[in-house]
Amino acid sequence: MINEEVRDAILKLNIENSAMDHIMKIGEGAWHNVYKIERKHEGELVLRIRKKESYGQLQEYNEIDLITEYESSKAYYHQANQTSFHICPLFFDYILEESLAFTVESFMGIGKKLQDISHSESFVIGGKLGRFFKGMHEKIPEIKGFGNIIWNGERLEGNIQQETNLIWQHDNDIYLSILNELTNSDLKFDRKKVVDKVVNIIDKRRKSPQKISLVNQDVTPENIIFGLENVSLIDPFPRLDFDLKYAGYVVFCYKFLLPAYSNAPRYRKHAYDQNSKIMSRIADGFIKGYIDNNEKLQHRLLEDYVLWVLLETHEHYETLNESELNAKTLQQMGDKEMIKNRLSLCLRELEKSI
Ligand SMILES: Nc1ncnc2c1ncn2[C@@H]1O[C@H](COP(=O)(O)OP(=O)(O)O)[C@@H](O)[C@H]1O
Ligand SMILES: [Mg+2]
Known part of the structure; x- marks a missing residue:
């Protein structure tokens, strides 16, 4: 199990007391092979070695991209641990070489699998999150700016540097233009209901500007360690974007998106559809924890949930209109038949009232 790359990484780290029999593989995501290192007098560490191949494709070594990714994780962990002690690795570092790229970080424990979490536990976990x-x-x-986070050679920054109000108005405009496109399509759905709902949401939303925050775009269960006492968050994909919008995104992922994607090749092995009740309960707990008894906030959060459904509907509609799907789309979304079925799920969800 312990291969040349792991030996190499240990040598580079110069960790003392790390006999190779104290290293074991504990996980694997799409991008990293993950190992735990036990040390004699210090805490356990995790080594995440970058895979050379992901989703069946050889990954070119791109140093700026890797610095961007790992510096963003570091920044997220730093802010997270100021917010809630030890929810993320306290220690995080990385080494980049063309032949070997890896991170080294605190071990956050082995979590429960989704299917082993009870109904009441799910709610408590969601609340903590x-x-x-x-x-x-x-x-x-x-980090200053808005949007995707990039490494500019010296520090991280958002790729959009504009006045916040302009960004906010633009964010709202996008939903209306998407709505317009869907309304003029040949899709079958209750146009009046959906248009009234979205227009009403956007009218109100414009007047309640949200705050630009450091948000996480990858909140899938694989990146959350559901411990007995604590819940931990690893492998974030940070971005600078609006706060409530991304609280709505968590709810959208757990109540709709992940179960809906469970037939796509990329997600099939996680069988989210079989755990959709637990995930939905996590989302219920999340809402309660996030809104802290503020019902107005809950309402606005759920309105942003609707807007995520609208974006997803549009993405499916556009993808379906492409003459041929590329390998990445086939992996992530599935074939045209799956996309068509999911598009109808999206439309039915849009028609529901909140
Ligand atoms: N710091 C950590 N502590 C404990 N387990 C970890 C840690 N980092 C990763 N893991 C385990 O390894 C798995 C894959 O790691 P992850 O960093 O998410 O890989 P990828 O970047 O490929 O998605 C996780 O789901 C988790 O089980
Ligand atoms: Mg991951």
Whole structure:
């Protein structure tokens, strides 16, 4: 199990007391092979070795992209641990070489699998996550700007540097233009109901500007360690974007998106559809933790949930209109038949009232 790459990484780290029999593989995502290193007098560490191949494709070594990814994780962990002690690895570092790229970080334990979490536990876990995300969103990010985070050679910054109000109005405009496109399509759905709902949401939303925060775009269960006492968050994909919008995104992922994607090749092995009740309960707990008894906030959060469904509907519609699907889309979304079926799920969800 312990291969040349792991030996190489250990040598580079110069870790003492790390006899190779104290290293074991504990996980694997799409991008990293993950090992735990036990040390004699210090805490356990995790080594995440970058795979050379992901989703069946050889990955070119791109140093700026890797610095961007790992520096973003570091920044997220730093802010997270100021918000809620030890929810993320306290220690995080990385080494980049063309032949070997890896991170080294605190071990956050082995979590429960989704199917082993009870109904009541799910709600408590969701609550903890909700309170954490609220705290995270309330902090002023150290990284300036908006949008995708990039490494500019010296530090991280958002790829959009514009006045916040302009960004906010643009964010709202996008939903209306998407709505317009869907309304003029040949799709079958209750146009009046959907248009009234979205227009009403956007009218109100424009007048309640949200705050730019450091948000996480990858909140899948594989990146959350459901411990007995604590819940931990690893492998974030941070971005600078609006707070409530991304609270809505967590709810959207757990109540709709992940179960709906469970037939796509990329997600099939996770069988989210079989755990959709647990995931939905996690989302319920999340809402409660996030809103902290503020019913107006809950309403606005659920309105942003609707907007995520609208975006997803549009993405499916556009993808279906492409003459041929590329390998990445086939992996992530499935074939045209699956996309068509999911598009109808999206439309039915849009028609529901909130
Ligand atoms: N710091 C950590 N502590 C404990 N387990 C971890 C840690 N980092 C990763 N893992 C385990 O390894 C798995 C894959 O790691 P991850 O970093 O998410 O890989 P990828 O970047 O490929 O998605 C996780 O689902 C988790 O089980
Ligand atoms: Mg992961």
